Amino acid sequence: MSTLHKIALTFIKLVGPATAKSLLAYCGSAENVFSASKKQLAQIPGIGAKTIEAVQNTGALQRAEEELKFVEKHGIETMFFSDDNFPHRLKHCADGPLLLYFKGKADLNHPRIISIVGTRNATEYGKNLCKQLAEQLAPYNVMVVSGLAYGIDVAAHKECVNNQIPTVGVLGHGLDRLYPQLHRSVAQQMVLNGGLLTEFPTLTNPDRQNFPQRNRIIAGIADATIVVEASIKGGALITAHIANSYNRDVFAYPGRTTDVFSEGCNFLIKTNRAALINDVNDLVYYLGWDTEVLKKKQQIQTALHLNLTVNEQKVVDCLKSGQLAVDELAIQLTTQQSKLAIVLLTLEMQGIIVSLPGKIYKLT
Incomplete structure (x- = not known):
């Protein structure tokens, strides 16, 4: 659809956004609205004689030409409700505008x-x-x-x-x-x-x-x-x-x-x-923006986990089910606490786990 005809739709007297959208639905395009015959327009539900007369009056197109010149001269963006650049949130509003100038x-x-x-x-x-x-x-x-x-x-x-x-x-x-x-x-x-x-x-x-x-x-x-x-x-x-x-x-x-x-x-x-x-x-x-932040944080953690050693990954896998004391971790991993302490310290320094009172560890 041409920008001229889109603008012209908003200058038709007696035609608001809802009626204009109805005209478009039946005619297919803004150009077709202005070229439609009286007989064709009369078949559209809710379109009476006064509206048909207003549509076929050339005044709307003439006024639209003036508006288009202003828009082009001043670098103004037009947004028709069917255009991709039209605010999509407004498309869901039944009484939303037909055309925007930005x-x-x-x-x-x-x-x-x-x-x-x-x-x-x-x-x-x-x-x-x-x-x-x-x-x-x-x-x-x-x-x-x-x-x-x-x-x-x-x-x-x-x-x-x-x-x-x-x-x-x-x-x-x-x-x-x-x-x-x-x-x-x-x-x-x-x-x-x-x-x-x-x-x-x-x-x-x-x-x-x-x-x-x-x-x-x-x-x-x-x-x-x-x-x-x-x-x-x-x-x-x-x-x-x-x-x-x-x-x-x-x-x-x-x-x-x-x-x-x-x-x-x-x-x-x-x-x-x-x-x-x-x-x-x-x-x-x-x-729910805090949820999005948490997801982003988890994605970062996942990326970090890709660079873990075998022993570090085992600790992380154990802690995915919840926090554990150091002795419980040692039992599950069948390793000595002295060796485990080095792995835990490395993970803590990377910010992947956190140490709680009582030598309890959990994922951050």
Whole structure:
């Protein structure tokens, strides 16, 4: 399918992502949608006379030509929902966008993506949590997504930039502008390692209704959403609700019961809409990242074991069933403890086994 026709699909009035996907399913391609006759379009379930008229209006293609020129001029990547580069997590969201515009270098199919959201009126408590969170996430090869809004969003982006974590801002307008302007500097830094993402074309104003719509992308593109600070009403709770509807993990930092901007977090935890976390260790546990680290460690150990001597390998094989005292090892291996001690010391120095009180040994 041509990029022009893919973009044009998003400019057809009365046609949203769900209807556009239905048109594609029946017509086979974006080009075929625009070349289909009234009779052919009328046979598609849910497609009425007004929609047919909108599809056959040439205005969508003309507007798409303007958008394509802008995209090509500014090196913007387009991602259609059927393309390989489209975020695969969003493909599983029934109300996901049809087309995305992306400026940056991040991999939107990164193996670990976390969304961080919160109030626009961030307190020092919330900002410090963002700082702590970014510092602790840095070793885990993660990408962070947020909305580049005032408060927690921009604090999370800034801390990610400081810790060289790729971070992506999801916008409520086109890539021909930036809102708020105050965040232009951090946005420019984000593009170097992360990026800016939107489903909105150029000439789209940052209208109020666009931000709840973009929140579904923030929730859907990530494995989990973390609410740092939030009042009982606002975009952060909307994002958490959407993430729940997508069966994604939601986490929240607790706050004092008297803090207005922790009220939303406490509500999410109290109603089992979010799991309580105190730091990244909790996140690592819930998402099973510690299991992956353990597997990697075991793989390293296996590689080390390939270089063992015959006697060292015998000791390792014995300890695979569990920890053993030195005298039990000597009996099982039918060897003298004095000779065994040298083998045990060598294995311990290699970090393959560890010595416990009472001359008991086990594999690390």
